[in-house]
Amino acid sequence: MPFISYAQNFEDVRLWRALKQFENGFYIDVGANDPCHDSVTKAFYDHGWQGINVEPMQNFYDALCQQRPRDTTVQCIASDQPGEVTFYGIPDTGLSTADPAVAQQRKDLGMNVHPLTVQARTLTSICEQHAADRPIHFLKIDVEGHEETVLRGMDFSRFRPWIIVVETPWLRDHTWEPLVTDAGYQSILFDGLNTWFLADEHLNLKPAFDIPPCNLDNFHLCRGHALAHPLTPDEPDTARQLAAALHRAEQAETQLHALQNSRTVRLLQKLRNTLRSA
Template identity: 80%
Template sequence: MTFISYAQNFEDVRLWRALQHFGNGFYIDVGANDPIHDSVTKAFYDRGWQGINVEPMQNYYDALRHHRPRDTTLQCIASDQPGELTFYGIPGTGLSTADPVVAQERKNLGMDVQSLTVNARTLTSICEEHAGERPIHFLKIDVEGHEETVLRGMDFSRFRPWIILIETPWERDHTWEHLVIDAGYTNVLFDGLNSFFLANEHISLKPAFDLPPCNLDNFQLCKGHNLAHPVNPALETALQRAEQAEAELHAMQNSRAWRAVQKLRNVLRRA
């Protein structure tokens, strides 16, 4: 079965290469954003996996609830303390943040930054309530400058994601990496956008990260992916109409009226 990649930088392809032999897997997505576009977890959900989505923005929270009924979706942010925090939303983007410095930088660039009050929970409390004793196959964190605070709220001695991927700036000038390393993880890859860490007890998965995604991974980019060749708008409209017509024809063929007509035709042919 061809793997359809939705993630913006082949993150799901790399993860699938490492984890495809584990059925009914479990993930945690902190800063889940859209359930389809640029989603690291969409391909896994389509293969029967489930997990926890942490997303404070109302529109993305609603979309996740709609498209991911098997998942647990929480409208909050992950932090080092429970309570309420100011969150800086940038509608229609994946650039919202809980970091006031990052928010100001984006406001200076002319972005529509809106201050919101949101609930905050620690990752430990989220895992206690919703993960239980099951293995956490991967933890993805994309929080636009809020990474250290998220990590300080996770008890890695109790909950051990096999793989952690954290969106990191190209400069990689972050100060939080020691929190992951000291918790018993090894940095195995920086792909230009994310840092990947393996739990030391699962270091045997490292060969899956030694090579970039390639033809042998048997994957395709999803329709409309930013890295895919742009589709001619007229052709795209024609394809959508053809798909709709095919669906309508299939529904009509399955209707009682259609079956009755077919039976009548067969009778007339025999007469």
């Protein structure tokens, strides 16, 4: 069945190519933002996966709780120390940040930046509470300049995501990469937006990342994707309603196919056929 991609830069297509053989997988999404728009995890949720969303902004947190009931959504930022911190919200965007320098740059550009007081937790503590004794198939981090403090709060000797995806600037002038590579990960790809890492014990997945997403991946872009046909403000309400209906139909079709292809349903069908022939 076609895979419906929601991610900004085909991140979900790359991940699906590497991980589609695993049923009921698990992810951690730090800086989860909107549950659908530009989401790296939406397609995986639709295919029966679940995970942890880390999101401090109230509107995105509420939407994730409502639309992702199987997920655990934590309203906080990930950092290297617990406690209360200042977070700089930029409403209705994915550009909010805990980095004051990045916040000032965006304020200078005319963006509507609002300082907020939010809770901070370490990724280690979040994993201890919600991901103990289970594989973490991928960890995605999109925190607008706050990457190093997120990574410093993760004990990679105890919790080993198979794949780590970190949104990074084009200049790639970050200093935090040794925090990942010294923990037993290899940098395998820069896709123009993200740096990708594989755990040493899962380097067998590397061939899945050797070529960019292509037609052979059998995927479709979701309705309204920026690389497909984005909806514009001047489109009539009927067009928007139709787009929303098509989006719901795509979701329903994806969920139906996932159910039909699940191991449990296949076993029930086999049992039913056996009983009929008996």
